[in-house]
Every structure is written in structure tokens, then in C-alpha cells.
């Protein structure tokens with residue numbers, strides 16, 4: 001599991017750790033780790049000795065880390081120049097160390113000539129509200145060349161706690177972060193600015209609270225959560241997932257949701273609705289019923305919503321499913337047709353899977369607002385609907401009403417933004433619910449497998465939703481391997 005902690009909790013942990021270690025030890029550890037990554041990057045295109053490194057140094061400890069790392073590189077023969085955004089406020093110890101190692105310090109960028117590496121140490125967890133105009137100008141000029149940009153702790157200008165980008169911010173090729181990940185490194189739009197992530201251990205672990213603010217499942221976590229049939233399983237014990245999706249107008253949504261459901265680990269898929277003929281033609285193993293969900297037979301979880309359209313029969317299907325006493329996943333048209341009070345009144349779990357536009361409609365906000373502040377939006381939706389919410393998008397987030405950490409999905413590809421791919425995700429996640437996963441696990445494992453399947457089937461090229469569904473078994477095997 002990859003964990004992220006908010007700035008307040010990072011600072012509290014740092015205070016506790018600092019009380020136990022000699023003064024300056026944490027900054028030395030951070031700088032040493034940073035210098036190692038700088039060295040690795042420089043060696044990719046040459047060597048450290050004789051290379052040219054440009055440091056952008058702000059007035060806080062982020063700049064201090066950067067100056068000490070610069071000193072280490074200068075001792076190894078690199079030509080290191082530091083540009084200070086506020087010369088009278090730069091970290092005095094770091095500045096002295098760099099000068100003593102043979103580095104140079106200036107207040108203006110001047111001619112940057114050829115540079116092999118730019119290190120962004122303007123702000124870390126102390127930065128607020130995007131870069132100030134003078135810092136922004138410095139960054140723009142210093143990063144205009146082809147040298148890679150390495151951010152220290154965070155790309156300067158992004159919001160550490162939320163992943164928002166409220167003004168100009170550094171775009172880094174890689175980020176070296178200290179002690180723990182910060183939420184902004186894992187959530188777009190800020191995560192897009194961070195590039196490849198490197199975590200440097202400074203000994204903070206034991207001081208951090210057990211419960212992080214954000215977590216990301218890794219292969220091993222997903223493997224441990226996947227449902228595995230035992231010797232005694234039959235199809236009913238493995239769970240039956242019901243799918244109420246599609247309409248005369250959109251029969252394809254029924255087919256795609258069933259395609260996802262067939263690969264999610266439930267023992268059987270039951271389909272209820274007007275797409276029964278299309279479903280049975282494509283997937284003869286499905287149990288189909290052309291009428292309403294409540295008359296279709298027993299299931300262990302329902303998926304409702306994809307392609308339902310606007311008819312009164314679709315509204316009935318949604319109400320039917322919400323009145324059941326099993327876990328329910330509501331997606332797409334279902335999100336528009338559902339009665340909010342009926343959702344809140346449910347005793348069995350409910351999972352809502354909106355994209356940013358649907359989330360905006362549920363919150364009465366603008367879509368751009370949801371996209372810019374995904375973490376706040378998903379938490380707010382989970383609380384308002386007393387549900388588990390999977391907010392789809394460039395970074396998919398899963399939040400549950402209560403204080404469990406929000407999960408961020410690390411898999412996926414931008415090619416996944418394709419018609420019908422959400423229908424596959426709904427079916428897959430519903431199937432995991434029917435197989436007995438708790439709603440937060442079902443949603444985060446569903447998103448993980450779906451993203452992995454998309455990456456596999458896309459391999460850098462456009463991908464159709466059908467291909468994603470077909471690649472789910474391969475993703476499943478990847479996770480086990």
C-alpha cells in the first residue's frame with residue numbers, strides 16, 4: 001500500500017522525530033537522498049563530474065534541502081549554481097555548505113547556458129496558492145531548455161493536501177519526496193506536475209499516525225483482496241450479480257455491463273431489462289429476465305444505471321433496485337434517476353460511480369470545479385449520500401462515508417476515456433460486490449483491474465470498451481503473478 005499524509009500530520013510527525021534526533025539531522029537525510037536521485041538522473045546522460053546543475057532556491061527549508069544536496073553534488077565535481085528567490089532569506093547553513101563545496105550563489109538567473117539538471121527547491125509543504133509572479137518568471141526561464149526538472153518534496157506551486165493547482169506551478173520530470181507521499185503527489189491535476197515519484201526515508205514512519213489520509217493499492221494488496229473460489233464453491237455461493245442496464249435505445253450498455261460483470265468473480269450474472277435479447281445473443285451464459293429487477297430472482301448485488309435512458313420503466317428499475325436489501329452500485333443514468341433520500345435510507349451498502357460531470361450534477365457544482373478539486377468533491381459526495389463513491393477521471397478516487405482513508409487508483413491510461421468503458425467498470429465492480437468484497441474494496445479493486453486491463457489492451461493505442469472487458473482476465477493474472 002502506498003500512503004499519503006496531509007501537511008499538518010507530516011509536520012506533527014516531523015516535530016516528534018526532531019525531538020529525538022540531533023539538530024539538522026532530518027534535513028541532512030533529506031538532502032542526501034535528494035543528491036542520490038540527482039546523481040542518478042545526471043548519470044543517465046553522462047556523469048556527475050563536470051555536469052552543470054541549476055538550483056532554484058526559495059526562502060524556506062525546501063530551499064535548505066536543495067542547497068545541501070547541491071553541496072553534495074559540488075563535492076562530486078558538478079558545477080552547481082543556485083539562484084535564490086529571496087537572497088537575504090535563503091537557508092544560511094545550506095548556503096554556506098554550497099559555497100564551501102565550491103558552488104556558486106546568485107540572485108538572478110542571468111545566462112543559463114547549457115544546464116544538465118534543474119532542481120526545483122522553491123517551495124515544498126510550506127507553499128500556498130501557486131507560485132508568486134517573480135518565482136513564476138524564474139521557473140519559466142530556467143525550465144525553457146531541455147534539461148530535466150527535478151522537484152524537491154513537491155513541484156513548487158501545487159497544493160500538497162488536495163492536489164489542486166491554484167496558479168502557476170512547476171512541471172517536473174520527477175519528484176523526490178521526504179518521509180511520506182503527500183496527497184497532491186497522487187491526485188490530479190497536481191500529480192501531473194510531479195512526474196516519476198521517489199520516496200526518501202528520513203525515519204518519519206514510526207511517528208506517522210496509523211491511518212493515512214490517502215492510500216493507493218499496489219499489486220500485492222489487490223491480489224490479497226481478489227475473491228478466490230474454494231473447493232466447495234458453486235455458482236450461488238460465489239455470488240450472483242444482477243445487472244439492470246440498457247434500453248431499447250442503448251442496448252449496448254447492457255452488453256458491456258454484463259461483459260464486465262462476467263469477469264468480476266461472481267458465480268453468475270443475472271440481467272433484467274429490455275436488452276435481454278442483445279445480452280443473450282452475445283453472452284449465452286447470462287440468466288436474463290425481460291422485466292423489472294425485483295421480479296428477476298435473487299442476487300447478492302445489483303448494478304443499475306448504464307444506458308437506462310429516461311423512460312418510466314428505467315425509473316422503476318432504479319427504485320426497485322434501491323429498495324432491495326443487497327449492495328447496489330448506481331452508475332450513469334441511474335445517478336440522475338435515483339432518489340437521494342432512498343439512497344440515504346438504505347441499510348445495505350450503496351456505491352455511486354459518477355464521472356466529474358455526473359458528480360457536479362449531484363453536488364450542484366460546475367464540472368470544472370469537481371475536476372480541479374477531486375478530493376473535496378468525492379468526500380463531500382460520500383458524506384451527502386452516506387455511500388461509497390468512486391469518482392472516475394484522470395485520477396480515480398474512492399471515498400466512503402466516515403473516516404476511512406480515501407483510495408486513489410494508480411492504474412489506468414488516458415485512452416480509457418472512451419464510450420462504454422464506464423459500463424464495463426460498473427459490471428466488474430458489481431460482480432466484486434456480489435462476490436463479497438466490502439464496498440470500498442470492491443470499488444478500488446474494480447478500478448485497479450479496469451485500469452490495468454485498459455493499459456494492457458491499449459498498449460499506447462486507442463482502445464474500445466469491449467477490448468477492456470476482454471483484457472480483464474489478463475489483468476487478473478498479472479495481479480496474481
Ligand SMILES: NC(=O)C1=CN([C@@H]2O[C@H](COP(=O)(O)OP(=O)(O)OC[C@H]3O[C@@H](n4cnc5c(N)ncnc54)[C@H](O)[C@@H]3O)[C@@H](O)[C@H]2O)[C@@H](O)CC1
Nearest residue numbers: 014026027059060061062123124125126127128130132153
Ligand atoms: N520540517 C522538517 O523536519 C523537514 C522539512 N523538510 C523540508 O522542508 C520543507 C518545508 O519547509 P518550510 O516549512 O520552510 O516551507 P517551504 O520551504 O516549503 O516554503 C516556505 C517558504 O516559501 C515561501 N512561499 C510560500 N508560498 C509561496 C509561493 N506561492 N511562491 C513563492 N514562495 C512562497 C514562504 O515565504 C516561505 O518562506 C519540506 O517541504 C521539505 O522540503 C525536509 O528537510 C525534511 C525535514
Ligand SMILES: [K+]
Nearest residue numbers: 123152154156
Ligand atoms: K519544490
